[in-house]
Amino acid sequence: MSAPNTSPASLNHRHLHYFWVVAKEGGISRAAERLGVAVQTISAQLKELEQSLGTTLFTQEGRRLVLTEAGRTALHYADQIFLLGEQLQEALQLQSAAASLKLTVGISDALPKLIAYRLLQAAIDLPQPVRLVCHEGEFDELLADLALHKLDVVLTDRPAGSRPNLRVYSHPLGECRMGVFATAELAARYGPGFPDSLNGAPLLLPTRDTALRGRIDAWLSARNLRPDVVGEFEDSALMMTFGRSGLGLFPAPTLLADALEEQFRARPVGGMEDVREQFYAISNERKIRHPAVEAIRQGAEKLPLG
Amino acid sequence: MSAPNTSPASLNHRHLHYFWVVAKEGGISRAAERLGVAVQTISAQLKELEQSLGTTLFTQEGRRLVLTEAGRTALHYADQIFLLGEQLQEALQLQSAAASLKLTVGISDALPKLIAYRLLQAAIDLPQPVRLVCHEGEFDELLADLALHKLDVVLTDRPAGSRPNLRVYSHPLGECRMGVFATAELAARYGPGFPDSLNGAPLLLPTRDTALRGRIDAWLSARNLRPDVVGEFEDSALMMTFGRSGLGLFPAPTLLADALEEQFRARPVGGMEDVREQFYAISNERKIRHPAVEAIRQGAEKLPLG
DNA sequence: CTCATGTTCAGTATTTTACGAAGTAATGAT
DNA sequence: ATCATTACTTCGTAAAATACTGAACATGAG
Secondary structure, three states: OOOOOOOOOOOOHHHHHHHHHHHHHOOHHHHHHHHOOOHHHHHHHHHHHHHHHOOOOEEEEOOEEEEOHHHHHHHHHHHHHHHHHHHHHHHHHHHHHHOOEEEEEEEEOOOOHHHHHHHHHHHHOOOOOEEEEEEEEOHHHHHHHHHOOOOOEEEEOOOOOOOOOOOOEEEEEEEEEEEEEEEHHHHHHHOOOOOHHHOOOEEEEEOOOOHHHHHHHHHHHHOOOOOEEEEEEOOHHHHHHHHHOOOOEEEEEHHHHHHHHHHHOEEEEEEEEEEEEEEEEEEOOOOOOOHHHHHHHHHHHHOOOO | OOOOOOOOOOOOHHHHHHHHHHHHHOOHHHHHHHHOOOHHHHHHHHHHHHHHHOOOOEEEEOOEEEEOHHHHHHHHHHHHHHHHHHHHHHHHHHHHHHOOEEEEEEEEOOOOHHHHHHHHHHHHOOOOOEEEEEEEEOHHHHHHHHHOOOOOEEEEOOOOOOOOOOOOEEEEEEEEEEEEEEEHHHHHHHOOOOOHHHOOOEEEEEOOOOHHHHHHHHHHHHOOOOOEEEEEEOOHHHHHHHHHOOOOEEEEEHHHHHHHHHHHOEEEEEEEEEEEEEEEEEEOOOOOOOHHHHHHHHHHHHOOOO
16 A cells, blocks of 8 residues: 655656756856746745745845755755756667667468568668567467567468467468479479479478468369379478479469579479468557567568569 | 757656656556556656657556566666655755754843843744854954854844944844842942942943943933942953952843842842843844844843843 | 845746546456 | 456546746845
8 A cells, every 4th residue: 555655745846957957057047047937937936846845945145045055955966866867868868779679570480481581671671770589480389479478470371260378469461372383404394284294293392280281282182183292391491492402393482483593493383373372470469569560561561472 | 940959858757757656556557546646647648758758668568568678777767866856855854853043143242141141042942943153242343243144143232333334234122221239238238328329339330332331321420420430341241240249339130130139149229210221133134034033033022121 | 326136926828737538458257 | 259347548628837927026236
């Protein structure tokens, strides 16, 4: 319970400030001039301060005001108080200048790194500097970290289903058409006759627990295609790395065609109509408060993802 | 034309106080309860503080407010600032409690000590404790010290005449009838036939530079009395001490009859009609500001001096 | 004496602070 | 899922604190 307010009504900073300036300037008129305030005002406020403190701060000696003993004591404290006030403002100014916004983001393994990069670009491009901390991991782990506030946001390829104990919100960021890619050699062999050419073709796929895998399986079976699944990967970057070595064809966002050519020497083999990879930002709040996360969401709207 | 305002508008103490309490209480609602104001008020003032500081101090995490890094810095300073504020008030409270009012008084030699004591009684009896510093001396010396602010007031038996370079003000305190006193033996001898018995009687008198001496001389000559002036004294107490030894009769305020009997074994010999000793307080100010001096002046009005 | 400084007062304007009502979010219970 | 609860915000207006004008007055200094 709050104590019976032994603490005397906290002293008025404005009054103290006037007192301080008057003491520094050595007179009410000069203080009034410096403060841009009428002398009567200062005189009255000084009186109120003296009343609230229960002491007289100045005595009129001759034609000038002279600090009393109590006044000198008060001035001593006021000096320190206002010094601290200035230091506080300086400290925060420095801090905010140096303080880049910190964005701790979890990136789902299944999300192509390049997509993640393009999404995060919006945050990096914010006027204020952003310090990015990226964690990669499995979807569930990331959600757990998010709930514990160890992450500000999770970027992933699917919304967070309704979970009993987890209160998280999925913000759709967009989607992107998928295609099949491979090394130039494999592309030359399987490109013609696509998609029928996929029958028996060596194919790398995401693991079954990803959103994308289900859509690809559906797409294949709708066309009665039976590729030879030579590898399954949780991490799409790992899949592409294997694909680069010529182990098999692999699915990827068509959007990334150029980047895949450059980084993985991969050529497009064919498009997978209807199969789209979706992207979500998952946060703890229905309404996104973190400015960098909001930047990501807004940036995604304009991004040519699909 | 708002200048770049290098000097940051001095931060609002009230805002900072609200921030401080919110941080301490861990929430706006609890802070509002403790401060006895509405939550909206605090919320708004917090926003203004954040704006004025250019940083956000709290983030809403779930349903509670959590200090940001800047907020923690600000809290650190606020702690010190409000600690100082409390200390300031405490210090002044102690100081004013212990700080007895200091009254430096000059007492003219010619003024009877007992009169001085009775005059000062009013100051001593003030509700606030008074620390008395008494200086005795000659009238002119005391006036000089007064002008130098080494004395708050001079108690004397005459007003300060208009002096060219001295700006002092005489406040009449009252007057008191005079009588002639002596040891029991002398009183028995000279009492009968008073005042004619004074002819040839051994008499002690104040020196010629006192106000009282002039009046006594006038009184004597008006009655054609020629006493034998066996001693002149600047200090009335010294005169009475000699009188106590039986050296001669001496004048004194009739008011002090009881005290003279007790202290100096002196008996009244007779009264001196028309001779009165007057008392004045001399100060540097036309209007008395020193509360103890004012108490003396007021106390003298009620005192049975005459 | 005059000038500079400070006090006091009355009446009014401006700024700051406060609050009621309504709204948004997150949370926990049914 | 729906709903009440808690916590905070926003908006518009009311109350309070602060400031100003203008004028009279006190006092000490030159």
